[in-house]
Amino acid sequence: MKEYCFGIDVGGTTVKMGLFRVDGELLEKWEIPSRTENEGKAILPDIAEAVQKKLEERGIEKDSVTGIGIGVPGPINAEGIVPHTANLGWGYKEVTRELTELTGLVSKGGNDANVAALGEMWKGAAAGHKSGVMVTLGTGVGGGIIIDGKIITGANGAGGEIGHIHVEDAVDWNCGCGNQGCLEQLASANGMVTLAKWMIRQGADTKGTTLQPETMTAKDIWDAVKADDAFAKDVAERFGKYLGLALANVASTVDPEVFVIGGGVSKAGPVILEYIKKYYLKYTFRGCRGAKFVLATLGNDAGMYGSAKLVLEQ
Incomplete structure (x- = not known):
């Protein structure tokens, strides 16, 4: 049974990370630095490492995790591909494919403003x-x-x-x-x-x-x-x-x-x-x-x- 999911908000300075229950309860949130040097190559591996550490810390099996949602600054298409994101140093990048390969978890991506809107519609001012x-x-x-x-x-x-x-x-x-x-x-x-x-x-x-x-x-x-x-x-x-x-x-x-x-x-x-x-x-x-x-x-x-x-x- 899927009980958990991760919500990730990638910014130019920090990555905001949240562990949620599938009903929307935020269990824990924390931040890691956005290492944008070297064309942002470390950002997704850092996220994957932080996810894995959190799972180990809480004793959560991957089978009980629905997946990882990730919001990024700039356009990202339905396939999770970013053509270019200046704030992160990325050029063309297959964000969700790479994140899935790094974590073994299903991932889905969206533009940061769009996912913020979805968040407010789900659990915020427009619920x-x-x-x-x-x-x-x-x-x-x-x-x-x-x-x-x-x-x-x-x-x-x-x-x-x-x-x-x-x-x-x-x-x-x-x-x-x-x-x-x-x-x-x-x-x-x-x-x-x-x-x-x-x-x-x-x-x-x-x-x-x-x-x-x-x-x-x-x-x-x-x-x-x-x-x-x-x-x-x-x-x-x-x-x-x-x-x-x-x-x-x-x-x-x-x-x-x-x-x-x-x-x-x-x-x-x-x-x-x-x-x-x-x-x-x-x-x-x-x-x-x-x-x-x-x-x-x-x-x-x-x-x-x-x-x-x-x-x-x-």
Whole structure:
């Protein structure tokens, strides 16, 4: 009888690892370093070694383990193949095949943002819903789309790349993807700061603001919003417009029950939802106006939960 599974969330600095029961109970979590040198050759062997040690430590037989789910930054297709992942040093890599060979356990892979969305749908803020979209507002803007409990990955593993929806024609600097005017450039943690500085260059009224352009962070901006700083509130309005517009476009395509907002920027709390939903309701198709907006609850554990769910669903 299969009683356990592993959920693995691979990041550029650390690998978050979780041992789960098949009902979703997290028994233990820990981290190991992501050794990205030498094209990341040690990452999967390190994961395999950590899994084996945990099994031995707890006296768990491999026959009772469903498998290993693994989330990675960047596109990964249904066969578990990564074409390229800069943060890890990987070029073309058959991730799940290699991990299975190293561990003797079935493995299944997914994009980190997608599996985080799956985790929130399973055991987090969107539990009980079958269709939802998670938006992760961190260094960039990540996205994951879950329809009828299944991740929408797309033909090339790029489904849910919400951060690269075009939202602004006037942007004249490049996004990391090479395009201009992407949501990620204006609504991520870094993007909010960039947006504020751009507004200042455009002649925005900053009289009385407490924000210091040279040192401000997204947290500073939201703290100033809560303190009724007029300029900060103008920045929040633009942020809400861009994100609300992008999510309205997503809703018209997939019609989700719920939007889950996560990542570092979401720590600003419910105030962030007010600005997003205001513009979402302005731009969205009438039939999609009933979508709920909630803040993520699993935090950095979402990827582990989603990866575990991924392997349980095969």
